[in-house]
Amino acid sequence: MRIFAFFTSFVFLVFLQTNSISGQETNDSTYHIVKKSENAYRISSSRKIPIDSLKLWNNLDQNYTITEGQILFVSRPETEVFLNESGLNFLEADSIKTNFYSPTGSEPEESTLNLKSREKIYGFYTKSTFIFKIFLFVNLFFLISSIALMLLILYTRINKRIIKNKVDKCLDRYRDFITGWAYNENSEIEKETIFSEIRNKIKREVFTTELLSLHSNLSGESADKLVDLFLRAGLKKYSIKKIHSHKWNIKAKGFRELVQMKIYDENSHIAEYLNSKNDELRIEAQLAWIELNPDNPNSFLDNTRITLTDWWQLNALISLKKIGNIPDFGKWIESTNDSVAIFAIKMIGIFKQFESIELLIRQLNSPNSKIRYETICTLGKLAQPAPIPELQLLFYKEGTENKTQIIKSLIMISDSENAAFFREILLNENDVSLRILSAKGLVSLGDSGLETINTLDLDADDLLKRIIIHAKDSRI
Amino acid sequence: MYEIIKILNFILLNGIFIFAIAIFASYIIMSVLSGLELIRYKKKNSFVDYSAIISSPLAPSLTILAPSYNEGNTIIENIRSLLSLHYGDFEVVIINDGSKDDTMEKIIRHYHLVKVDYFVNYTIPTKPVRSVYKSTNKAYNRLTVIDKENGGKADSLNAGINISNKNYVVCIDVDCILEEDALLKLVKPFLEKHKERVIATGGVIRAVNSCEVKDGKIVKVNLPSNLIARFQALEYNRTFLMGRVAWSRINGLLLISGACGVFDREIVIKAGGYDSKTVGEDMELIVRMRRYMYENDLKCRVVYIPDPLCWTEVPETLKILSRQRNRWTRGTIETLLKHKSLFFNPKYGNLGMLGIPYWFFFEWMAPYVEAIGIVYVILVIAIGTPNWPFFIILMGFTYFFAIVFSAWSIFFEEFSFPRYRRNRDIVKLILISLIEPIVYHPFNVWFALKGNYHYFTGVRSWGKMERKGFANKTKSAK
Numbered sequence: 001m002r003i004f005a006f007f008t009s010f011v012f013l014v015f016l017q018t019n020s021i022s023g024q025e026t027n028d029s030t031y032h033i034v035k036k037s038e039n040a041y042r043i044s045s046s047r048k049i050p051i052d053s054l055k056l057w058n059n060l061d062q063n064y065t066i067t068e069g070q071i072l073f074v075s076r077p078e079t080e081v082f083l084n085e086s087g088l089n090f091l092e093a094d095s096i097k098t099n100f101y102s103p104t105g106s107e108p109e110e111s112t113l114n115l116k117s118r119e120k121i122y123g124f125y126t127k128s129t130f131i132f133k134i135f136l137f138v139n140l141f142f143l144i145s146s147i148a149l150m151l152l153i154l155y156t157r158i159n160k161r162i163i164k165n166k167v168d169k170c171l172d173r174y175r176d177f178i179t180g181w182a183y184n185e186n187s188e189i190e191k192e193t194i195f196s197e198i199r200n201k202i203k204r205e206v207f208t209t210e211l212l213s214l215h216s217n218l219s220g221e222s223a224d225k226l227v228d229l230f231l232r233a234g235l236k237k238y239s240i241k242k243i244h245s246h247k248w249n250i251k252a253k254g255f256r257e258l259v260q261m262k263i264y265d266e267n268s269h270i271a272e273y274l275n276s277k278n279d280e281l282r283i284e285a286q287l288a289w290i291e292l293n294p295d296n297p298n299s300f301l302d303n304t305r306i307t308l309t310d311w312w313q314l315n316a317l318i319s320l321k322k323i324g325n326i327p328d329f330g331k332w333i334e335s336t337n338d339s340v341a342i343f344a345i346k347m348i349g350i351f352k353q354f355e356s357i358e359l360l361i362r363q364l365n366s367p368n369s370k371i372r373y374e375t376i377c378t379l380g381k382l383a384q385p386a387p388i389p390e391l392q393l394l395f396y397k398e399g400t401e402n403k404t405q406i407i408k409s410l411i412m413i414s415d416s417e418n419a420a421f422f423r424e425i426l427l428n429e430n431d432v433s434l435r436i437l438s439a440k441g442l443v444s445l446g447d448s449g450l451e452t453i454n455t456l457d458l459d460a461d462d463l464l465k466r467i468i469i470h471a472k473d474s475r476i
Numbered sequence: 477m478y479e480i481i482k483i484l485n486f487i488l489l490n491g492i493f494i495f496a497i498a499i500f501a502s503y504i505i506m507s508v509l510s511g512l513e514l515i516r517y518k519k520k521n522s523f524v525d526y527s528a529i530i531s532s533p534l535a536p537s538l539t540i541l542a543p544s545y546n547e548g549n550t551i552i553e554n555i556r557s558l559l560s561l562h563y564g565d566f567e568v569v570i571i572n573d574g575s576k577d578d579t580m581e582k583i584i585r586h587y588h589l590v591k592v593d594y595f596v597n598y599t600i601p602t603k604p605v606r607s608v609y610k611s612t613n614k615a616y617n618r619l620t621v622i623d624k625e626n627g628g629k630a631d632s633l634n635a636g637i638n639i640s641n642k643n644y645v646v647c648i649d650v651d652c653i654l655e656e657d658a659l660l661k662l663v664k665p666f667l668e669k670h671k672e673r674v675i676a677t678g679g680v681i682r683a684v685n686s687c688e689v690k691d692g693k694i695v696k697v698n699l700p701s702n703l704i705a706r707f708q709a710l711e712y713n714r715t716f717l718m719g720r721v722a723w724s725r726i727n728g729l730l731l732i733s734g735a736c737g738v739f740d741r742e743i744v745i746k747a748g749g750y751d752s753k754t755v756g757e758d759m760e761l762i763v764r765m766r767r768y769m770y771e772n773d774l775k776c777r778v779v780y781i782p783d784p785l786c787w788t789e790v791p792e793t794l795k796i797l798s799r800q801r802n803r804w805t806r807g808t809i810e811t812l813l814k815h816k817s818l819f820f821n822p823k824y825g826n827l828g829m830l831g832i833p834y835w836f837f838f839e840w841m842a843p844y845v846e847a848i849g850i851v852y853v854i855l856v857i858a859i860g861t862p863n864w865p866f867f868i869i870l871m872g873f874t875y876f877f878a879i880v881f882s883a884w885s886i887f888f889e890e891f892s893f894p895r896y897r898r899n900r901d902i903v904k905l906i907l908i909s910l911i912e913p914i915v916y917h918p919f920n921v922w923f924a925l926k927g928n929y930h931y932f933t934g935v936r937s938w939g940k941m942e943r944k945g946f947a948n949k950t951k952s953a954k
Contacts, residue, residue: 475592
């Protein structure tokens with residue numbers, strides 16, 4: 001990013017201004033400032049222009065009276081053209097508004113012309129100074145704001161450091177206290193001091209964060225003790241306050257705290273956010289819902305229309321593992337929401353729900369290629385021989401990505417039934433990576449596969465030979 | 477002469493005035509956008525638990541691709557640091573791009589490598605791969621080393637992409653230092669979006685010069701002590717935090733630095749892989765990937781993470797800096813010309829209407845404008861009569877704007893992910909921002925002009941020179 005590219009572009013503007021208003025300077029060829037002891041004739045001869053033109057352009061009287069310091073046009077005012085055809089139309093517009101009063105009331109046509117050119121000059125001149133004023137002001141503004149920003153930077157730094165020192169000071173004490181609590185080692189006085197200390201917001205946050213992080217590393221009785229500590233220290237009310245905050249990130253934090261401390265009181269409030277439009281907040285609410293409703297954790301999957309992102313699925317899996325009560329995912333496998341179906345298919349594979357295998361085989365005909373892909377993966381993970389014929393059949397209808405996955409899944413199922421299929425692909429498929437995979441598949445079948453591959457190797461062409469060597473190398 | 481100035485005036489009044497207003501406005505818009513994005517990212521990160529990704533069976537798999545050319549002195553350390561990154565399912569592929577030093581021997585010896593009978597499928601055409609190595613030590617299971625004939629950085633990365641069979645490829649400079657959780661942060665955006673496909677992600681790159689590094693990890697962050705590097709530290713800060721983040725927010729990002737980026741392997745292959753003929757392969761790839769997505773009516777997104785994830789050594793001498801900027805300039809020109817049909821083409825959405833024109837006008841043309849400006853100034857001083865008060869006030873205007881902009885970026889850094897521990901580092905950074913426009917910036921303009929000159933005088937067979945640049949550790953971290 002060329003931050004200063006505009007640097008020069010403004011330099012341009014400088015000189016555009018310069019050339020147009022340099023009438024202030026005497027040696028310019030557009031304007032002339034009348035000096036002492038100069039008269040109209042002298043000027044007209046020195047500038048090599050007819051005196052009548054001078055009179056016309058400058059609206060002079062019959063005697064060509066000029067006074068010292070007066071600004072005269074010494075050429076046809078071209079600024080007009082400049083202004084009209086430039087992008088700076090606002091200058092002209094403004095100059096029309098200027099009620100210029102012509103002191104010499106001469107003939108109408110002439111005076112219109114004069115008026116116009118005078119207006120131009122006058123308008124442009126005042127405009128220039130106006131721009132000048134604006135820039136002056138903007139300069140000042142930038143100067144002040146840069147100084148302010150620099151002070152702000154230093155202030156945030158110092159402020160952060162002060163807070164950090166404060167935190168560091170009490171952090172160790174809190175850690176000792178919390179671990180002590182888990183093993184009943186704290187004195188009553190210590191407890192009183194710390195409980196009163198955490199009325200301070202910063203200290204309370206430190207205490208809560210520390211308690212939660214220690215809790216996540218503990219289990220069983222000592223973990224329960226920490227939950228007890230959380231309640232006794234009165235932190236629950238602050239967590240609830242958090243989930244009622246109007247800031248979504250604070251809310252989300254509150255959800256996490258409630259989940260970890262297993263506080264079920266606020267479920268109805270969490271439920272309000274299960275379909276929130278804010279992606280992050282919705283995900284957090286749904287994850288909290290899973291863990292706070294261990295009996296029926298995925299109830300909202302029934303009628304959600306929102307796409308479940310991979311990130312959601314990843315976190316939901318963790319939550320499901322935590323509560324340990326895994327529902328039968330077969331019931332969502334045919335959900336109208338594709339992402340719910342995909343999630344269910346993935347979960348069947350991970351939790352090895354073999355009873356859903358028939359449903360999965362049916363999903364191989366799904367119109368959504370992503371669903372088919374996940375089904376193929378899951379069937380591989382389940383490693384049951386049942387879907388082999390369907391998978392082999394499907395192979396010829398699929399795109400490369402799903403084809404690859406079918407071979408991978410068949411390798412995972414590892415059944416000698418596949419030998420002929422692998423051989424077929426190894427010999428007749430065009431895509432080299434699929435051939436390599438199927439060769440690996442043959443090798444993975446053990447002796448019978450190796451035998452097939454060795455027979456092929458005897459009269460193989462160069463390419464096939466190299467594929468076979470590659471597949472046989474177990475180090476890859 | 478006066479006539480010439482008048483004609484110039486006329487053109488410039490229209491053109492330059494609009495140019496100036498546009499560039500001025502774009503910077504203001506960008507700083508606002510990146511500010512909003514930083515706030516959002518920070519809020520989001522206040523409760524996210526990245527470690528969830530490490531152990532999950534649902535996390536995508538990664539291949540880290542690190543091309544190496546004559547890096548014998550550091551390669552062992554670099555590989556170790558890559559192998560120790562925090563992630564679940566990943567492999568590390570080191571591509572030895574025909575090094576002339578003992579890089580290959582060193583890796584083989586230290587990591588107990590043996591040749592394997594790898595059948596390389598040249599999905600993307602590359603220079604021939606001599607052999608592929610794996611380690612006999614199970615501890616280095618994740619490591620694969622490709623030994624190939626020299627073909628440049630892009631060619632090496634393509635070879636790595638051919639070998640990989642994971643979902644995503646992480647393309648990095650081998651001597652970069654990645655933060656331990658960099659991969660987790662880079663992968664998350666791929667998981668989050670569902671309406672559009674995320675095709676690439678990148679993160680903030682920062683200067684590692686003068687930082688204390690131990691066992692491939694940053695232990696203490698210091699501001700570079702070298703003046704040129706220090707200028708770049710400020711420049712990177714501004715470019716990444718103000719520029720890239722904003723572009724990412726409006727989904728117009730054209731460039732993920734070659735120093736560190738994650739790409740969707742499927743789309744990379746479909747788009748045709750890196751172009752080994754250009755010296756700006758990192759930008760060219762993103763443009764081509766986006767183009768591929770637009771042409772196939774697929775919605776896509778390139779995400780930039782405002783977290784400092786990758787630390788790289790920046791040039792400390794003008795000579796190397798010149799070579800680096802020269803290459804960047806030529807890379808930009810090559811990419812823009814190769815994809816000129818996208819220029820103001822509404823079919824390509826933000827890419828055609830915003831990204832490409834922006835790069836054309838404000839990256840490629842900007843040095844020209846500046847150069848013409850300087851010539852013009854000299855001309856006017858020689859002939860005309862400059863309006864000095866106005867000149868000074870406008871110079872002041874641009875100068876102060878630049879300062880405010882730099883100060884904003886430092887503030888963003890402080891607000892989001894402060895890494896400098898010492899107060900005096902920040903003071904120094906502020907001080908350097910005051911002289912940057914006068915001292916450092918003109919050099920950049922000069923280098924860019926030189927790059928243009930080299931491009932148009934046909935010094936294009938710079939494969940050799942490019943290799944040299946690569947060997948000299950000039951990074952592609954535009």
